[in-house]
Amino acid sequence: MSFKDLQLNKPILRAAAEAGYDNPTLVQEKTIPLILEKKDVVVSAQTGTGKTAAFALPILQLLFDRQDASKKGKKIRALIVSPTRELAVQIQENFNTYSTYTNLRSTVVYGGTSIEPQKDILKKGVDILVATPGRLLDLHKQDVINLDYIETLVLDEADLMLDMGFIDDVNKIERLCPKEKQTLLFSATIPHKVEHLAKTILKQPERIEVAQNASTSKNVSQLLYYVPKRNKIELCLHLLRNTIKGNIIIFRRTKFGVDKLEKTLFKNGYKADSIHGDKSQTARQEALNRFKKGEVNILIATDVAARGIDISDLDAVVNFDLPNIPETYVHRIGRTARAGKIGKAYSLCSADEKNYIKTIQQLIQLQLDIVEDHPYPLDPKVKPIIHKSKKTGSKHKKGRKSVASKKKKKRWY
Structure with a gap:
């Protein structure tokens, strides 16, 4: 037609x-x-x-x-x-x-x-x-x-x-x-x-x-790297040096994370720009234009800032932080391999994000390809650290007055 x-x-x-x-x-x-x-x-x-x-x-x-x-x-x-x-x-x-x-x-x-x-x-x-x-x-x-x-x-x-x-x-x-x-x-x-x-x-x-609600493009290779949280930046730099080439969008969950990664990449000699909700509209548009013109080849973004952006020649998407909503993963990797082209999606998963992978795979009805051959593997026995508050409640027993409050009271007896 x-x-x-x-x-x-x-x-x-x-x-x-x-x-x-x-x-x-x-x-x-x-x-x-x-x-x-x-x-x-x-x-x-x-x-x-x-x-x-x-x-x-x-x-x-x-x-x-x-x-x-x-x-x-x-x-x-x-x-x-x-x-x-x-x-x-x-x-x-x-x-x-x-x-x-x-x-x-x-x-x-x-x-x-x-x-x-x-x-x-x-x-x-x-x-x-x-x-x-x-x-x-x-x-x-x-x-x-x-x-x-x-x-x-x-x-x-x-x-x-x-x-x-x-x-x-x-x-x-x-x-x-x-x-x-x-x-x-x-x-x-x-x-x-x-x-x-x-x-x-x-x-x-x-x-x-x-297409199905959750279908991901057949033209995207989806690669998964298990990595300790503390080594994510090193692994990201390793992949940028050796594996990922071309125009790339890197997704992070928070604005703070976006800024931090942008500074690190800049220090390591990469041309990167970023977009997130705290930046003015003009700054966001300028960053996007620089990326589209090829003045920078890496764009770091939060999900809201990047939703629906149409960048025609995107070679790869990196999920630096995995999204907690599985549909967001589909939107992210949908940025590459548009209009019949091929693309790659790299996901860095730390121990505390393993559940996210489970729900993503259930949604897309597909097993991601795990890459084990990299310098920062995650020990499979490592359990996610759950931070608990050290406080165990009041030091005073309920119903008992503290020594200080007893001293202050003048008794009538």
Whole structure:
């Protein structure tokens, strides 16, 4: 099948072809016709399957006939809500690319950066708005955004949005839009809370599932290294020197861990950059741009900062800390081996993370390949250290007064 078979018009097809897309992916093939029929849709598909174009192309097509209103007269008719700033910026870039040969205008708004320039663009009038929930509600409260004309509402990465605690914001945004609208919900996985959200706000949705909820790409070699916690940095450096080549993302669980590893790699002569929630939006975007341009070849990130980031040529993913949620592992390694390429995933597992490996393997229905031949093996007999508090309760027996308190009291007898 080609994009021509999906009833998209010439200007949109031309822009898609120039961006290097001739044939739709499976998710696009299934989703685009339903969106063009104005149906509500729930789509479950991993990152890297072409989800953004699956809603961007048909939305542009639906708005195409009314694109010539003067800029001032433009009303926001499509709203895409995204959980993270990076993802929102990326979606907006896609809309920009696909709308090259139309007069449709789109913009993106997100927190962590000055609100005034965003207000200025909105006042000039846009057709399509991409937004993170918090900033969207701020701008609505200030009467800068009017959601009365929304025809299509897209909730992207719904599972992450709910994990990040945006459920109330999402419900509020949905209520601010007109009752009669098309709602599209995209999610990598469909846990119970996403299912509940879909039932609450969608009308008789069509369901599309591309690949299993937890499938990992066949093109990713998944390697597992058991290593004592104290030797993880040494093993990571050893692998970077001898084994892992090309463009790499290293995942750590905490912001502190990201910063610490970045300093260590820098001291050892590696070009690395990092993204996490404490960095300003500008700093995060700059780090990402440097990585995409090849100025640095290692990006160290926390999960929230890296979710949904589309980096086309990623050779390897390193799980420096294993995630405690098995689905997160699937998202992480889904960064590599996109669009038919091959990639590698390296996981460093210390004694206290062995349970995480168990739940990951159950989810992906696959045994990870254990690499035993490395300089820092973990003794299989080592049990994880469980830190217990040394305090064993009060030194005073319950009900007994201390000697000091007895001395202070003046007795009447």
